[in-house]
Amino acid sequence: MAKNIKSSAGIFNVEFGFVSAAERASFAKNLAVMLKSGLILTDSLETVYSTTKGKMRGVVEGLYKAVSAGESFSAALERYPKIFSGYFVGAIYAGENSGTLSQNLERVAKELAKEAELMSKVRGALIYPSLILGATISLGIFMAFYILPKIIPMFQGMRMKLPWTTVLLINTSNFLKAYGWQTLLGSALLAFGCLALWRWPKTKPFTDRLIMNLPLFKNISRHLNTARFCRVLATMLSSGLNITESLLISEKTLNNWYYRQALAQVRLAVDKGGRLSTILARQKKLFPEMVVRMVAVGEQSGHLEDPLYYLAEYYEEKVDEASKNLATVVEPLMLLIIGSAVCFLALAIVTPIYNMTGNIR
Numbered sequence: 001m002a003k004n005i006k007s008s009a010g011i012f013n014v015e016f017g018f019v020s021a022a023e024r025a026s027f028a029k030n031l032a033v034m035l036k037s038g039l040i041l042t043d044s045l046e047t048v049y050s051t052t053k054g055k056m057r058g059v060v061e062g063l064y065k066a067v068s069a070g071e072s073f074s075a076a077l078e079r080y081p082k083i084f085s086g087y088f089v090g091a092i093y094a095g096e097n098s099g100t101l102s103q104n105l106e107r108v109a110k111e112l113a114k115e116a117e118l119m120s121k122v123r124g125a126l127i128y129p130s131l132i133l134g135a136t137i138s139l140g141i142f143m144a145f146y147i148l149p150k151i152i153p154m155f156q157g158m159r160m161k162l163p164w165t166t167v168l169l170i171n172t173s174n175f176l177k178a179y180g181w182q183t184l185l186g187s188a189l190l191a192f193g194c195l196a197l198w199r200w201p202k203t204k205p206f207t208d209r210l211i212m213n214l215p216l217f218k219n220i221s222r223h224l225n226t227a228r229f230c231r232v233l234a235t236m237l238s239s240g241l242n243i244t245e246s247l248l249i250s251e252k253t254l255n256n257w258y259y260r261q262a263l264a265q266v267r268l269a270v271d272k273g274g275r276l277s278t279i280l281a282r283q284k285k286l287f288p289e290m291v292v293r294m295v296a297v298g299e300q301s302g303h304l305e306d307p308l309y310y311l312a313e314y315y316e317e318k319v320d321e322a323s324k325n326l327a328t329v330v331e332p333l334m335l336l337i338i339g340s341a342v343c344f345l346a347l348a349i350v351t352p353i354y355n356m357t358g359n360i361r
Contacts, residue, residue, distance in 0.1 A: 019083045021119065023056050025112035028088075032105035041101075042068050059083060072096060086252035087232050088112075094239035104239050113236055118224070118316055121323050132334040133300035136341065143345070162356075165348040204257040212258065216329060219322040225259045226291060234308035243304075244271050262286050275299060290314075 027048060034044030045064040052060050067078035074093035077084040088108055095104030162170075176183060198207050200315055211221045232253045236246035244267060253264035262283045269279045277296035279285045294311055298304035 019056050019059065021112045021116035024083065024088070025109045025116060027052065027056060027288060028105045028112065029109035032102045032109060035102040041073060042066040042345065043316035062274045086249045090236055090245065091239045092251035097238040100240065107238065108233055111231055119318060121320050129334050132338065135274060136338050145194045163351045164353050169348040183313060208257045220319055220326065223315045223318040223322060225254055226287065226311050227319060230308045230315065231258065234312060237305045241299045243276065259286055332335055
């Protein structure tokens with residue numbers, strides 16, 4: 001059956017691009033179905049390869065080659081850290097050691113599907129404001145380069161005192177006429193630089209703190225990180241990993257710098273024999289009282305996964321609610337900005353014309 005997978009030179013060293021959570025979820029689900037049907041892992045990977053497209057197809061090829069060469073499946077997944085998170089690898093590692101690989105793959109597929117749905121809701125709340133902002137910028141560029149150059153000469157020929165709005169408009173038009181393309185290029189470079197700086201690991205403490213304290217985004221950030229922590233920890237514990245290993249994987253899965261630092265401290269304290277609920281209570285700014293109480297209940301009952309799954313569902317609903325509130329607040333704010341820009345242009349253009357007609361009378 002190996003002939004069905006084409007050979008690629010150096011496939012183990014290839015860095016693949018972005019693969020969505022939905023694609024990873026589909027891969028895990030399809031592989032689980034193949035394993036449950038009785039196929040061995042290599043045959044299952046080959047079957048999944050035949051139904052996979054795009055960048056994920058090359059990834060499955062690399063996994064097949066690694067497993068065929070004698071590597072464990074979890075070790076093969078670690079070759080693609082940009083695609084398979086520590087959460088994914090940890091669940092597979094636990095499944096290999098406990099003999100529950102297909103069940104763990106199903107669990108991972110379910111959780112990845114939930115993650116994709118959650119992130120889709122967050123992005124969806126920002127689509128409309130982004131479209132409005134883009135339309136405003138496009139309108140401004142059109143006015144600056146095509147409309148204003150035809151109107152400004154008329155105002156400059158008036159022998160009368162112009163209002164400050166018109167003077168500002170004339171100066172802006174003259175500046176853009178002289179340095180228009182330089183301004184556009186500089187703005188694009190500035191935006192690219194800000195984005196690169198935002199993603200730079202050394203600025204994470206600043207950018208993550210900023211997001212956690214912005215009025216419109218702080219609830220989404222805190223609820224999203226709490227939900228992800230609870231769901232990953234519950235999944236890892238259900239997969240058969242111990243609490244220390246589960247906390248380590250949860251720490252690597254979260255993107256927020258402060259949550260990662262907090263979980264590193266929590267993991268070290270738990271490894272020394274501390275209770276998880278007691279240690280989480282020391283991180284009041286990151287983990288709400290409800291999380292601490294529910295974890296304590298889980299520790300007493302001996303089934304920590306159940307309250308963690310409940311908390312994950314609860315805070316995911318909070319993220320959904322906060323996303324809707326974000327859209328509700330941002331939409332009128334964007335309309336206010338656009339209205340102000342239109343009002344300024346109207347005053348700058350109409351006021352001198354009105355004054356000129358008044359003088360003629």
